[in-house]
Amino acid sequence: MTGATDAAVTPDLVEAAVRAAERLGKDVADVPVVAIAREAGISRSTLLRRLGGTRHALDDAVRATGVDPGGQSPVRERAIEAGAVLISGQGLAGLTLEAVAAVAQCSVHSLYVTFGGRDELLHAIFDRYSPALDLEEAIAEADGDLARAVHGFYRVLAATFTREPRIVPAIIAQSLALQTDEGIVEMARYLGPRLFGGLDGWLRGEVDAGRLRDFPTSLLIHQMTGPLLHYFLFRPVGEHIPGLRLADLDQACTVFAESFLRSFALPGD
Structure with missing residues (x-):
């Protein structure tokens, strides 16, 4: 492989992500975290811990090897990560659907379609972190x-x-x-x-x-x-x-x- 992976992302994780994408017929960015973890032989929580809680580092590491990870992450992934950043910086009061949509670069409507509402988004963030x-x-x-x-x-x-x-x-x-x-x-x-x-x-x-x-x-x-x-x-x-x-x-x-x-x-x- 060419290029250098992120310091937090080892080559075995990059290879597991690429294999999972090939097996599912999807771009790497569209492969669920749980599928990559399964391919790597580790648990989902262990994978997220090694990635620092976000898959951006993994996508960047895949890109550094010369493989295009695909387009933007799904709305669900972007919203969970955006919501976590807002809570970390502003507390729970900062978690509004409007603020999440702005950070995640999506529409408020897409958040309603994906999660159903703020509480469900909050649950997804809690489950992740x-x-x-x-x-x-x-x-x-x-x-x-x-x-x-x-x-x-x-x-x-x-x-x-x-x-x-x-x-x-x-x-x-x-x-x-x-x-x-x-x-x-x-x-x-x-x-x-x-x-x-x-x-x-x-x-x-x-x-x-x-x-x-x-x-x-x-x-x-x-x-x-x-x-x-x-x-x-x-x-x-x-x-x-x-x-x-x-x-x-x-x-x-x-x-x-x-x-x-x-x-x-x-x-x-």
Whole structure:
């Protein structure tokens, strides 16, 4: 192959995208992400994580090899990415169909045809950028190893807070400021069961298996997420306090994971 691929896109992903396009008889830009992931032998969430949440890098990498990826991405893909950028920069209030249409270079009518309305677009953005699938993968890969699962949990959560577009930090910031905001309530109704339902089931299973102390799973979730959430809320201010040395992210994740295990894992696990 000629040219150089984007640093985040390895040659195997480019080749998988081209094979998937040939198999489906479509341009690369029109091949669903899930089909490319299947061709590459990885999960959809893993592929999106490697691409930084957007397929633009993949299309650019394909183009750099001399293969034309095709025209613009479908309206659905452009709208989801545009909506994520708007939420990251302006919060949920910035997610209007008019604003999304302007950024995605499409019509408001096409958004209604594709999604049905703002709420459905919001759901699609949450499904794309929420950590739910990544957390499920980290827990499944631990294969019953509680310590490995807890460390994986913190790594996924840290990645969620730091990667662009910064959807989760924007939602948390707005939820702290406007707890009854219509968008926040809708997010809780839709995303809550998908995210916290999986965590609740996993933690309850660990309690039943005798690996975790028998506390309400809601408190266990608070104990797991609270320290890292506070770390990210405090860090932007703490960086400007003279003489204060802040732990780096890797160290923070390790310390928080070990602290949780010491507090709640039963002896012998």
